Amino acid sequence: MKSDVDRMLPSLEPVMLLDPDGRPTAAGKASLPAGEELLRGLAGMVAARRFNEQAYVLVRQGRLAVYPSSHGQEACQVAAAQVLADDDWLFPTYRDTAAVVARGVDPVEALGLLKGDWHSGYDPYERRVAPLTTPLATQLPHAVGVAHAARLRGESTVVMAICGDGATSEGDFHEALNFAAVFRAPVVFFIQNNQYAISVPLARQSIAPSLAHKGVGYGIPGEQVDGNDLAALLTVLSGAVERARAGQGPQLVEARTYRIQAHTNADDATRYRTDDEVTEWVAKDPLVRLETYLRAEGILDDARAAAFAEAAEEIARRTRDGLNRDVEPNPDDLFRFVYSRPTSQLVDQLAVVHDEMSRDALSREEDRR
């Protein structure tokens, strides 16, 4: 019989159900998600890939200030959203816009932060998606609090809290795991280990046997999964979500994946990693792997594949159109949302801005004459 500690330890190798060539592994032969689930996942990944590519282009066109791409991590992005129910919550990082879109948030609103109009572009309550968080791991204790509040009210909400490998070095990561464990909060901590925190490789973040092993220190079961295998991700994450929903507390899931692009468009990845390494990971592409399997099994045909591509193109078109529209930001907004009611000082300061604007307008008017 397994001890409690053994039950919390992850498997020695990441769970893989489809190998990089799209063939079911031994575990995959035993059990795979239903074909419809996999098709839904593929559709999501095709859309996410297209979205990543579109956003990358929009940066070069000056329409986005910056874009941290999840190219190569689409299986993680899609699975994180796909395993959730409508009443669940998703807590994303800045690299998880594709997951946010997969959750149903409007793609243009999802890119609000990166466009630079405002710090967050969507209503977090509408699809139950927290704002993209830029500081590392700070969203994780928020996720625990949201989960605990739901639990106090007797709701069945589960919270999916995403972070990266670098974030596991932050204090908030540890505090969040510990709080979740102590309060038995229904949270799935989902680490996308894409091997690099900007330039710093995983070996400089941690020498733990795996990041999933960090769970046991808090009394949380950990699991590691191939982050480019959508079938494995759906299985592991939905298992964690359902256990959390059933009152069995939090779980830690580490997905082994790879950031194919640089950290952002402003980064130069050739300074810290080799082309060979990138090529090796490109060969493990999550889309190709799943598509190969689905075609081999006759689950996916050309018509369906074309429909997925068309839907992805539609998202790209909406994203492009939305971001190509110039919306004049209103400086009043800078003062409107600081407090529920602006202080008298803020009212005075806004008047200063208005005064400057009207004088600018006046001098432009005079220049024209």
Next chain:
Amino acid sequence: MTSTAVEHETLSTAQAINRALRDAMAEDPTVLVLGEDVGPLGGVFRVTDGLTAEFGEDRCFDTPLAEAGIAGFATGLAMNGMRPVIEMQFDAFAYPAFEQVVSHIAKMRNRTRGRVELPLVIRIPYAGGIGGVEHHCDSSESYFAHTPGLHVVAPSNPSDAYSLLREAIASPDPVVFLEPKKLYWAKGEVALGRGREPGIGKAVVRRPGTDATLIAYGPAVPVALEAAEEAARGGRSLQVVDLRSIVPFDDGVVCAAVESTGRAVVIAEAVGFASVAAEIAARVSERCFHSLSAPVRRVTGFDIPYPPPKLEHFQLPSVDRILDAVDDLQWEDA
């Protein structure tokens, strides 16, 4: 003003805060009290005494010992329908929570264009004068006051402690509630219930006076009142303004007071450089320049780390130091 009769009780500041928490919890089931040792122990200052027994472990509970975790966890609770009141056990022990407070609690409303409100209160036993060893006596208000999005409140007496905390808990904005430790045991008449004039954002004149204005908040207010009493015996009439609320700041009451006397001394325990006292002095100088008969003086803590217990009396603004500053207000020119 409410039409219902206001009940009064004589309470210490700690008891008044406890009563405010109890009354708020009884009125609103979403009010939660959490932090280190706030459960069965009732807090190291007994401010949360009896709350777990009365409301159960779901409403008042101990957390793991991690201030960032507490602040971040409370952020999530507040995002999801609760009104958490968290305790940072001592001023200097709140620093691990600084990132959560500054980057998230203060900014969430603005970040989300008002869609996500964080009605949470951060209670901090603060400031010195209790013989506390290192890290137990910091005056950290400037850090919070410098952060847009937070309200920062510091009561100077039991009645304000009660009413300001009730208001803070009911507020849709996050409030840093600074509890002067030195005043925990000071007793006073407390008007219970809600519905009085708002106190957050409103300064009050605690003592009328015509010769000079002493501006203080939190633990410095009783010292200012004592100084005014002493000055009165020497024939000088000092007005005392109690800010109550550092943010929002009440320019109206403060400036009217200073304009009425033409002289001002700002008193605060915190280190003076780049402090709330410095800000007040600057605001008063800017706004009341033509009414001033002398430069605005500041009596603050020195620019040193908070001293050990046997030396702390050198750091705290004293009646003598206040009166010396008042004596310096160019009376010979009058």
